[in-house]
Amino acid sequence: MKKIAVVLLAALALGGMVLAQKKVITVGVFPNLDDAIKAQLPGFNKLYPNIEVKLVTLQYADHHNALTTALATGQGLHDVEAIEIGFVGRFAEGQGFEDLNKPPYNADLYKKLFTPYTIAQATSADGRFIAMPVDIGPGTFYYRKDILDKAGVNPSSMMTWNGYIEAGKKIKAMDKNIFLIANAADVAWINIFASVGAGEGYYFDKSGKVIVDSPRFVRAFELAKQIRDAGLDAKIGAWTNEWYDGFKKGTVATQFSGAWLQGHLQNWMAPETKGLWRVQQLPEGLYGSWGGSFYGIPSASKNKAEAWTLIKYLTTNRASQIAAFKAIGAFPALLSAQTDPVFEEGVDFLGGQKARVLWREAARKIKPVEANKYDRIANEIISTALSQVLDEGKDIKAALAEAKALIERRMR
Amino acid sequence: MQRSSTAPPRAVSRQMRWSNLQRRWAPYVFVSPFFILFLVFGLYPTLFSLYMSFQSWSQTDGWGHWKFVGLENYSFTLTDPMFWRAMYNTVWLGVVSGLPQHLLAIPLAFVIHMGLSRFKTFTSAVYFLPYITSTVAIALIFNTLFSTQKGVINQTLAYLNTLPLFGWFLPDENINWFLNSTIKWGIALVVIWKYTGWNTLLYLSAIQAIPRELYEAASVDGATRWQQFRFVTLPLLRPMMFFAVSLTIIGNMQLFEEPFVLLNGGASSATQGGQTVAMYMFRTAFEWLEMGTAASIAWLLFAFIAVLTIINNLAFGRAAQGRGD
Structure with a gap:
């Protein structure tokens, strides 16, 4: 009995240590982008078992309203915030998000991986780049x-x-x-x-x-x-x-x-x-x-390193982008994800037409x-x-x- | 020994001090929740918005990142065509949706009181129902009712159009209710539908307070139902009319929910034709992120409502008090 108790205690202590090491970060998101991220998370958890991701989902308008209020007061911001195309311009002009051009992010390295026009959408007039594109329309x-x-x-x-x-x-x-x-x-x-x-x-x-x-x-x-x-x-x-x-x-x-x-x-x-x-x-x-979504890091976040790790995985990891595409059909912003064989398949709803090839071509031509x-x-x-x-x-x-x-x- | 002799009085005095303290402060502790809530959610935001109306602040810049601009917000708002259009919409809606509420509610209350002795409570509850219905549900229903091709409202109008009497003043084509030129009628309809029951309830309670003997005396003198309504009920309703009209003025000048949901939060292309000042203020603050300008709109609206209320008071207040007694 005593032995079992000791083992149990040891296990508890170990578990406690693991838990203590595990960082929890939160992501503010709206439907149906939350379904995309849920499809991406298993892969992320495998690569980064020490980061636990919690989703906070609000309806589209509520999410952006809450985000605006949170930025105003600097309170209640999540470590990662999803931003829809209709809002990214005004959040870029504000000062509430991290400039990803700067170290330690150095997002310049990643910009060429994305459909080019998305970069301008998330860049402010004075050149700050505040969010990474995840899907496009x-x-x-x-x-x-x-x-x-x-x-x-x-x-x-x-x-x-x-x-x-x-x-x-x-x-x-x-x-x-x-x-x-x-x-x-x-x-x-x-x-x-x-x-x-x-x-x-x-x-x-x-x-x-x-x-x-x-x-x-x-x-x-x-x-x-x-x-x-x-x-x-x-x-x-x-x-x-x-x-x-x-x-x-x-x-x-x-x-x-x-x-x-x-x-x-x-x-x-x-x-x-x-x-x-x-x-x-x-x-x-x-x-x-016609549409698109982004992920940014509020400057008030306390877990910026982990937040950046997650954003990089969500936006620049090919397998993760394809998982999201399969989940909700949102067109990936990542160029390499657009060459997956799934894009060559016909779309049943469109009578088997290879529409994704057509959209990929359009995406590359958008200025x-x-x-x-x-x-x-x-x-x-x-x-x-x-x-x-x-x-x-x-x-x-x-x-x-x-x-x-x-x-x-x-x-x- | 000495100690034990001094101990009891000390304990007593401590107890007395505690009970004195209680007696003195307990009332303040008990009333404090209201004052704390009022300070946090009432006074502080009010004063902060006054302060904010002299600043320029976009919320996405974060707390404290505002800039003093003096009266610029006020001069911008007072010369802003969008503000004046919203003001026009508000006053238009205030009159067109406000008057019918009372013109319908007073006779309705009288009829319920006189004619429906057994179903009085049930009937007034039915008329009150729209008032407590969620605005989102109302929006869903009315968006369907107002539908251009298949909406019940247009179908009814189309049917009435086939009748000889209505034919010549109703339009031959289906009305599109979501245009800049028509949306105000739609909003007014919803507002009337929603608030008439509330006013009916107010008037019904006032009518019930009128002594029965007055009606008996009137009928002994040979007064008809109409004469009883005209010469007994109406004059005695004056204090309640003053009260109900004051509420309508204040409520209609701050009208927000109904236009907001019918205009899809501002996404409708008829937004400019239907948005009220309160809605314009909300969108200035949270859509265009001009907190200072929005605060100046709030204070201008407040001043306007204050002036209207004073006019209403001067025009009807004293008369209502005089006759009411």
């Missing part, structure tokens, strides 16, 4: 093959915007209840996002001047207006029940979005349309980014876009201007001039 062009076939439209004829509008008219002539696209505004947005000039931001030029009255915006607005005036869009807002319904019932023939939309369509939006969808590149040689801390407010002002043009018949030039003035007075 190459913009792509979805269409319903069955509807186009019935209307006698050749998908490649839609590779110019004029051809696209013509296709919409043919579809409408075939069945007046089927629309070319859910909302004409999406055509404006894909044009704005995918035709950014070298060194420019979405709304600002190199020197930070507002360029929302440039031909890029005028053309984008004109195209959307042409589609609206011809009655080719269903005037449905994204992420509403009517939107899902349109996909499900096949009342919408095309959609522009990120590669990730395929996962949503397949899993819950319109699983019954399996095999009816196909993808192609955006019209007129446009390539744009870096300069982030600006006023991007979000500019986005809102342009969105209002677009709604005024489409819904209220306002003149395009006047709407954009007004938007420009509104953005300029916001920059102070």
Whole structure:
């Protein structure tokens, strides 16, 4: 009995020592990125048994709100924080995250491993690099093959915007209840996002001047207006029940979005349309980014070394990136992960089309876009201007001039 | 020996001191939770936001990294077209959603009181239900009801349109409720639906306090139901009207949840047409990270509500008090 007790005690003491050595780090994350990281963790635990990772998952908006508040007070920050593309620009402009360019991180060594445009997204105006890219969302062009076939439209004829509008008219002539696209505004947005000039931001030029009255915006607005005036869009807002319904019932023939939309369509939006969808590149040689996620280290973290070890594993380890891709279908940011044989496989939901090869090609052609801390407010002002043009018949030039003035007075 | 003789008095005095202490301080200890909570969650944030309204601070820079800018936040807000548009939306919604609440609630309370002796409690509970329903659930339901093609509201309008009388003033096409020009009507509808029950309950309690003899005397004098309502109920409801209208003014000027959820937190393209000052303030603080500007909006809104409340008080307050007694 005594012996057993001694052994037990010894085991307990040993266990205590191991536990004491084991560092616990926390990761703040949102769905369904948490599913990706859960698929990556077993591999990490095998390599680094002394680091225990705890996930703290909040809904998308709640996670970023909580993160903003935590940065404001310096309290309650996790050792690693996930950041979605819509927020990475403003967190980059703040001072709350570690600059990964500096030692001990020296992230410069890793930058060339990633899809190039992601680096600019996580870099501040003064050159700090605050987060490592984990997944990306190459913009792509979805269409319903069955509807186009019935209307006698050749998908490649839609590779110019004029051809696209013509296709919409043919579809409408075939069945007046089927629309070319859910909302004409999406055509404006894909044009704005995918035709950014070298060194420019979405709304600002190199020197930070507002360029929302440039031909890029005028053309984008004109195209959307042409589609609206011809009655080719269903005037449905994204992420509403009517939107899902349109996909499900096949009342919408095309959609522009990120590669990730395929996962949503397949899993819950319109699983019954399996095999009816196909993808192609955006019209007129446009390539744009539509989504993406990053991991950064808050300066207030007390376990920066371990946090960096984890981030490196999540973002630069090929096997781990492929595990994440298999879990949630988010396109890996790591270039070497994109050459895995799984990318050559056909996608069942898209009728066996080798869509991932197409998205990989798109990802390599997307040009870096300069982030600006006023991007979000500019986005809102342009969105209002677009709604005024489409819904209220306002003149395009006047709407954009007004938007420009509104953005300029916001920059102070 | 000496010790033992001095010990008891000492113990007594210690005990007395303790009980004195208790008597003196216990009340303060017992009321302290309120004051502690008020200081932490009431006074401190209020004063901090006043201080913040003279600073420029983006929260992602971290605590303490703010810069004094004087009155710049106030001058920016007062010349900001987006702020004035939100202000217009707020006042518009305040009137369009505020008035019907009372115009519906007063007769409704009267009818419930007079006509439904057995189902009084049940009926008022049903009307009160929207008030305690979660805003998120409301948003889900109304987003479906407002749907352009298949929504119940548009279907009803389309049906009414086929009737001879309604045909000429209802639109022939389905209304898109999520446009800059139409969203305010949708928000007003939700607000009316949600708060009419609350006002009905207020008026019902006031009506129940009116002595029965007054109605009996009126009916002896030959007053009809309508005359009883007009000359007995309405005048005696004045103090409650003043109170309920004050609550509506303050509540409507701070309207936030309903527009926020219907506009998808600001992601809707109709945001500018529907967002209220409170929503604009929230988004300035947490979406565009301009804490100082948001604080200045908060104080300008406070000043505006104060002025409205004073006007309401001058216009109806004294009359309400005079007649109420």
